[in-house]
Amino acid sequence: MTPSASRAAVPERSGRPAPPGRPPGRRPPRMVSALARAMPFPAGAGLARVLVERNVMAYRRLWVLLLSGFVEPVFYLFSLGIGLGALVRTVTTDSGVEVPYPVFVAPALLAASAMNGAVFDSTFNVFFKLRYARLYDSVLATPLGPRDVAVGEVTWALMRGSLYSGAFLLVAAVAGFVRSWWALLALPGAVLIGFAFASVGMWATTYMRSWVDFDYVTLVIQPLFLFSATFYPLAQYPGSVRWLVEWTPLYHGVALERALMLGDVGPGLLVHVGYLLAMGLLGVWGASRRIERLLLS
Amino acid sequence: MIEASGLVKRFGDLVAVDGIDVSVQRGEAFGFLGPNGAGKSSTMRMVGAVSPPSAGVLRLFGMDPATHGPQIRARMGVVPQRDTLDEELTVSENIRIYGRYFGLSRAETRRRATELLQFAQLTERADAKVEPLSGGMKRRLTIARSLVNDPELLLLDEPTTGLDPQARHVLWDRLFRLKRRGVTLVLTTHYMDEAEQLCDRLVVMDGGRIVAEGSPRSLIECYSTREVLELRFAEEDLTGHARAVEGIGERTEVLPDRLLVYVADGDAASSEVHRRGVQPLSSLVRRSTLEDVFLHLTGRTLVD
Numbered sequence: 001m002t003p004s005a006s007r008a009a010v011p012e013r014s015g016r017p018a019p020p021g022r023p024p025g026r027r028p029p030r031m032v033s034a035l036a037r038a039m040p041f042p043a044g045a046g047l048a049r050v051l052v053e054r055n056v057m058a059y060r061r062l063w064v065l066l067l068s069g070f071v072e073p074v075f076y077l078f079s080l081g082i083g084l085g086a087l088v089r090t091v092t093t094d095s096g097v098e099v100p101y102p103v104f105v106a107p108a109l110l111a112a113s114a115m116n117g118a119v120f121d122s123t124f125n126v127f128f129k130l131r132y133a134r135l136y137d138s139v140l141a142t143p144l145g146p147r148d149v150a151v152g153e154v155t156w157a158l159m160r161g162s163l164y165s166g167a168f169l170l171v172a173a174v175a176g177f178v179r180s181w182w183a184l185l186a187l188p189g190a191v192l193i194g195f196a197f198a199s200v201g202m203w204a205t206t207y208m209r210s211w212v213d214f215d216y217v218t219l220v221i222q223p224l225f226l227f228s229a230t231f232y233p234l235a236q237y238p239g240s241v242r243w244l245v246e247w248t249p250l251y252h253g254v255a256l257e258r259a260l261m262l263g264d265v266g267p268g269l270l271v272h273v274g275y276l277l278a279m280g281l282l283g284v285w286g287a288s289r290r291i292e293r294l295l296l297s
Numbered sequence: 298m299i300e301a302s303g304l305v306k307r308f309g310d311l312v313a314v315d316g317i318d319v320s321v322q323r324g325e326a327f328g329f330l331g332p333n334g335a336g337k338s339s340t341m342r343m344v345g346a347v348s349p350p351s352a353g354v355l356r357l358f359g360m361d362p363a364t365h366g367p368q369i370r371a372r373m374g375v376v377p378q379r380d381t382l383d384e385e386l387t388v389s390e391n392i393r394i395y396g397r398y399f400g401l402s403r404a405e406t407r408r409r410a411t412e413l414l415q416f417a418q419l420t421e422r423a424d425a426k427v428e429p430l431s432g433g434m435k436r437r438l439t440i441a442r443s444l445v446n447d448p449e450l451l452l453l454d455e456p457t458t459g460l461d462p463q464a465r466h467v468l469w470d471r472l473f474r475l476k477r478r479g480v481t482l483v484l485t486t487h488y489m490d491e492a493e494q495l496c497d498r499l500v501v502m503d504g505g506r507i508v509a510e511g512s513p514r515s516l517i518e519c520y521s522t523r524e525v526l527e528l529r530f531a532e533e534d535l536t537g538h539a540r541a542v543e544g545i546g547e548r549t550e551v552l553p554d555r556l557l558v559y560v561a562d563g564d565a566a567s568s569e570v571h572r573r574g575v576q577p578l579s580s581l582v583r584r585s586t587l588e589d590v591f592l593h594l595t596g597r598t599l600v601d
Contacts, residue, residue: 045367050397057394058385138381140347142398142446143367296347297308 045143051152052159069164073113074171080105080231081177094233094255095264099179106177107257108230110168110186111193114161115250116221118194121157122201123217127208130294140295150202150288154280157198158191165190172261180263189260193253196276199283206290224250249279298323298450298481299344303353306339306505313339315505316353323449326482328492330587331502332597337485338378340502341454344483345375358449371399374443378454380435382427382442389414389423392442399446409445416471417441433464440471451475453484457491469494489587501587503595513587520593521585522547524563528556528570528577541575550592559589 059066081102088101129135136149165187172178201217208214228250234242245251256272259265299321306314314336321327329337342348343355346362346369355362357369383391389410396406414420417437422430430438436456443451456472457465472495476482486492492499493513501509501516509516526546530538539551545566546558556577560566563582570580592598 045400047398047400050394050400053397054383054386054394057390058383133384134379134381135383137377138383138395139398141345141370141373141375141377142395143371143400144398145367296349 045145045148047144048148048152048155051139051144051148052156055153055156066160066163069113069117069160070167072116073109073164073168076109076113077102077106077168077172077175077177080109081175091233092235093258093262093264094229094235095259097262097264099262102175102177103179103262104233104258105231106172107186107261108228108254110165110172110190110261111250111253111257112225112228112230113168114165114190114193115197115224115253117161117164118157118196118198119201119217119221121160122153122198123205123208123214126153126202126205127211127214130205130291136291136295145288146291146296147284147288149291150199150284153202154195154198154284154287158194161194161198162187162191165194178261180261182259182263182265183261186257186260189253189256192273192276192280193250193256195280196249196253196283199280199287201283203283203286203290206287206294224248228254230254249276252276298325298358299327299483300356300359301344301353304340304343304350304355305352306336306343306348307351312505314343317500317502317505317507319500319507321481321483323481324479326476326484326495326497328483328496328499329485329502330487330489330492330499330591331485332487332591332595335502336505337502338454341452341483341485345373345452346370371446372449374446374448374451376436376439376443376451376453376456378458380439382435382438384427386427387424388419388427388430388438391427391438392445395442396445401446406445409447413441413444416444416474418467431464433460433467436460436464436468437471440468444475448480450481450483453482455485455487457486457488465491489591492587499587501591501594503591503597508594509590516587516590517585519590521589522559523561523585524566525583525585525589526558526560526563526566526570527581527583528558528575529554529579530556530577538575538577541573542570545569545573548593552598557589557592559585559593 085101085105090098091101091104092098093104139149140146169178169183169187173183204217227245228248229245230250234245234251237245252272252275256269256276259269299319301317301319304314304317304319305312317336317340319340329340331337339348343350343362344357346357346366349363358372360369362369383394386394392410392413393403393406396409397403401409410423414423417440419434419438419441422434427435427438440453440456453472457468460468469491472482476495482495484491484495496513498512499510499516500507509520511519528538528542532538535551535556539549539556542549542556542558546560548559550557550559558566558570567580567582570577588598
């Protein structure tokens with residue numbers, strides 16, 4: 001270990017002059033860091049991406065595990081779409097279009113799998129790193145802050161999620177269950193759903209005391225999966241229940257993906273986008289606040 | 298490097314650190330000596346800029362950790378009390394990704410990982426998993442990892458606790474080398490031999506306060522005698538024997554298993570004990586250590 005000219009770089013304004021030989025483009029864009037400072041967010045050094053890099057490194061030897069995420073939604077698609085679809089034949093959507101059952105259910109499965117993947121990643125995996133591996137303790141001893149941890153982990157969950165969603169879309173398209181080129185936007189749509197659930201899931205994880213608490217996660221996720229107009233249109237519900245469902249997050253995800261994959265696009269979709277975006281930002285805020293309270297006390 | 302005055306850390310009603318003043322200069326090896334619960338780790342976390350002080354002033358490299366945490370942490374290395382190695386990664390990856398956390402380029406982290414593994418004598422284990430490594434190896438890896446950003450200040454929280462004697466000596470040797478290179482070391486320990494080996498200057502902490510400060514030598518001169526006569530007896534109750542040897546030394550301490558007689562000349566004191574007709578099972582003359590200083594200052598032993 002010899003002292004070298006280039007010391008560690010801190011990509012925020014520091015009193016020291018920038019050391020020579022620092023690669024350019026390491027600072028976050030001025031706008032982003034200004035925005036981050038303006039918000040009441042816990043501190044971060046804009047280095048969330050290196051936590052993503054750490055996860056990529058850890059998963060390089062575990063890529064087989066990644067495959068499991070592809071399989072589940074595709075199984076659902078063929079079991080429900082083809083099996084159940086043979087009995088149900090067509091469904092009239094909430095916007096009044098009659099479509100074959102697999103075409104109806106595929107977008108919902110995409111939304112649900114985006115949710116499931118995000119929740120799994122941000123609860124089980126984060127809990128392990130937080131309480132057992134104590135990963136974040138060592139991370140926070142470096143320039144990284146709690147916001148970097150939250151943003152990094154959520155980003156990683158989204159990267160994995162979009163891999164699965166992309167594969168699912170491809171399978172659905174090849175099987176002939178996709179009706180419109182708008183379906184290309186279903187991929188970012190799935191990432192948005194993942195963002196909403198991953199960040200809130202991570203927030204919830206910071207309150208968990210033991211593995212037993214994960215039963216509560218199932219308790220929330222299962223009804224969302226079953227009742228968010230996933231397998232039948234919202235019109236099946238009586239008025240008051242429908243109103244309730246319209247407030248739940250996965251409903252907005254399902255509605256967004258269904259509209260995009262059926263090509264039934266209108267300005268109303270912005271409500272779904274806004275809902276999910278707000279949920280995601282709230283989650284990142286809450287998660288980083290909690291990490292700060294837990295680990296930087 | 299470190300300037301603290303009136304530093305306090307409270308957790309609810311518990312006062313972990315109760316108003317301490319500390320100043321550490323560049324190139325020094327500085328120690329916090331004290332038993333478990335003395336407030337050493339809480340102090341280290343504040344100095345590591347990961348725990349905001351409840352009161353008092355703290356400046357690290359002249360900066361306030363509340364506003365310049367990332368800048369401060371970028372110039373420090375931290376070896377926590379419990380190893381927090383990344384067990385999903387290999388030995389070499391642990392160092393490389395840690396360098397990335399400090400914003401170093403990939404090429405630079407690769408170069409430093411090679412150097413640091415050599416320094417930590419772990420080159421052969423570079424591609425091994427972390428989990429099966431021995432305690433001493435994990436500790437050396439943690440130290441190697443903490444050096445990846447070429448820190449000016451290295452914080453070590455009980456660096457050798459739980460290691461066998463040989464592993465401790467290997468580790469001390471590595472820390473000596475760092476000290477020679479001009480790295481400022483700040484460490485906590487409840488081993489007096491460790492403090493004597495490594496520290497130029499230290500403070501003795503008890504109950505969240507600093508009870509003494511100085512070099513190991515000066516603390517011993519100040520708070521203890523040159524030699525100590527240790528007497529062991531067959532009986533359980535040592536108070537009778539304590540009375541019998543009273544006045545031989547400057548002080549007598551009664552421990553559960555032995556008496557300590559503080560004297561300038563241990564052999565002369567030993568003869569005096571025999572002259573008085575006191576018959577210990579064994580008697581031993583040794584030099585005073587920081588353990589004796591601590592015992593004198595707090596009435597308690599460091600490791601119990």
